[in-house]
Amino acid sequence: MTTADRATGEPARKPDGPVAALMWAAGIGILTLGILTTINEFGGAISTFLNFYNPVGPLAGKTTYAVVVFVIAWVVLYNMWKNRDGLFGGASRALLVLTVLGFLMTLPVFFQLFAAG
Amino acid sequence: MELTGREFWTLIHGMVLGAAFLLGFGGGFAGLYSYTPEWLTREGIRERILRLDVGTGLMALASWLTVITGTWIVYPWYRARPPAELADAVTNFQRTGQEVSPEQLSALQNEYPRWYLLAQEKTAPWHEFGMEWKEHVAWISPILATVVFFAVLYYGPRLAYEPRIRQTLMLIFVLSFIAAAIAGLFGALITKAAPIL
Numbered sequence: 001m002t003t004a005d006r007a008t009g010e011p012a013r014k015p016d017g018p019v020a021a022l023m024w025a026a027g028i029g030i031l032t033l034g035i036l037t038t039i040n041e042f043g044g045a046i047s048t049f050l051n052f053y054n055p056v057g058p059l060a061g062k063t064t065y066a067v068v069v070f071v072i073a074w075v076v077l078y079n080m081w082k083n084r085d086g087l088f089g090g091a092s093r094a095l096l097v098l099t100v101l102g103f104l105m106t107l108p109v110f111f112q113l114f115a116a117g
Numbered sequence: 118m119e120l121t122g123r124e125f126w127t128l129i130h131g132m133v134l135g136a137a138f139l140l141g142f143g144g145g146f147a148g149l150y151s152y153t154p155e156w157l158t159r160e161g162i163r164e165r166i167l168r169l170d171v172g173t174g175l176m177a178l179a180s181w182l183t184v185i186t187g188t189w190i191v192y193p194w195y196r197a198r199p200p201a202e203l204a205d206a207v208t209n210f211q212r213t214g215q216e217v218s219p220e221q222l223s224a225l226q227n228e229y230p231r232w233y234l235l236a237q238e239k240t241a242p243w244h245e246f247g248m249e250w251k252e253h254v255a256w257i258s259p260i261l262a263t264v265v266f267f268a269v270l271y272y273g274p275r276l277a278y279e280p281r282i283r284q285t286l287m288l289i290f291v292l293s294f295i296a297a298a299i300a301g302l303f304g305a306l307i308t309k310a311a312p313i314l
Contacts, residue, residue, distance in 0.1 A: 009159050010154075010275075010278050011273065011275040011278070012275070013275065014271065014275055016282075018267075019264075019267065019268045019271055019282075022263070022267050022268070023264055026260045026264045029260050030257050030260055033256055033257070037253050055193035056189060056192055056193055056196075057196060059188060059192065059252055059253075063184070063188055063256050066256065067260075070260060088281075088282065088285075092285045095264070095289065096288070099257065099261065099292055103296070106250065106254045106257070107250060107254075108245065108246050108250050109246075112245075
């Protein structure tokens with residue numbers, strides 16, 4: 001805590017690297033969900049790969065792999081950026097763009113365009 | 118008045134977990150919005166952060182449990198495949214337009230919701246658009262809710278002095294709510310059209 005912080009009682013600033021890491025990871029995870037949802041429409045081997053639990057069908061793989069990517073990205077980026085600062089602006093813009101893409105790519109009128117046959 | 122096992126879990130998924138998230142959003146959003154030294158004393162800033170921590174944490178948890186119960190418990194019942202004769206009748210309808218008989222529709226209605234919806238032109242969009250959107254977009258909600266929770270936990274009372282971060286978190290929270298609201302709305306409407314009994 002700086003002298004100024006002690007005087008005002010305001011908590012000390014923190015580097016934004018850890019939060020930026022999670023925001024990027026969230027965006028990457030959401031984009032992964034959108035990509036898997038779309039490419040599943042190609043059918044064949046991709047659909048079979050995603051359908052590792054038949055009662056749930058390909059949704060099992062789409063959602064599980066998206067969450068796995070999210071978690072792995074978070075761990076990797078957190079370790080890279082935990083002491084860094086000044087990353088929040090870029091991370092928030094990235095998350096917003098990737099989330100919009102995720103919304104779009106999980107919309108049936110979009111991904112059904114890629115349906116096989 | 119009783120609930121079957123499937124009705125019970127559908128209730129847990131939608132009316133308990135999902136509803137808890139949607140209802141909690143208003144309080145969470147208001148909490149973030151008002152978390153500023155312009156409106157709170159130093160003591161208030163310290164006092165409210167615990168509520169924000171717990172509230173956003175419970176909301177993130179509710180969101181994760183909603184999508185997990187929905188995908189791994191309720192969804193298999195929704196998409197269960199009927200016997201070959203009924204499945205072929207629905208597939209034939211989709212391919213040629215030949216209508217499924219009332220007896221076959223009746224056989225599909227109570228145990229094969231997805232196939233029941235697809236067996237009629239007037240109800241097919243509930244699956245082709247409604248469920249297809251809901252089952253995917255819902256998973257965006259807990260991912261974003263986790264971002265909000267972690268950021269609130271990480272910054273703690275410092276969050277009150279970071280308006281740009283708070284505003285960004287509010288936007289992320291709104292996007293999380295929108296994803297959950299879409300899923301909740303279509304879940305309620307699809308359950309009305311083809312309940313899981």
